[in-house]
Each structure stands twice: as structure tokens, then as C-alpha cells.
Amino acid sequence: MLNTFKIEILGKPYSLKGDTSRAELEALKSVLDKKTNEIKGKLQALPYSDALVLLLLNVAGDYVKENINHKNVTDTIHERTKKLIQLIDQNL
DSSP, rough: OOEEEEEEEEEEEEEEEEOOOOHHHHHHHHHHHOOOOOHHHHHSSOOOOHHHHHHHHHHHHHHHHHHHHHHHHHHHHHHHHHHHHHHHHHOO
């Protein structure tokens, strides 16, 4: 079932529909609001479409950083797990 959710981005209302939960849509709204507030001073001097692009670039930048961080953590866990398995095998 598609959920409908109203959100405001840079002062303009949007209606979103998706099969995500209300909690996920609330989290999306929270991220957009946080990013908008972080760059608010820069947004006021820009046309709406340019402000949307700046907002998009900031959100995408955070997404890329998080993916890199996630990969680094996953790689570290994988390497440590491998070392632990080797230690266990050596001591059996």
C-alpha cells in the first residue's frame, strides 16, 4: 500500500507517495530540514532551482561520505574477523 506524505522543501509543499513507512518518511523530512537549515544563508540569495541543486549536492555529499565510512567499517570488520579465525585455527 502506498503511503502519502506531505513535505515542505525550501518553502514549497510537495506530496510524496511510496511504499515506505511513515517513520522512514519522517526521517527523510528530518534530513532535508536539517540540511536546509545548515545551508539556509546560502539558499536565500539563490533562485529556487539553484537552491534545490545546492541542497541536493549537500545531501548527496553526505550520502557518499556515509557510504565510504560504511565500507571502511565493513572492511575493518572483515579483516579483524579473518585474523580472529586464523588465531582460533592456530590454537585448535
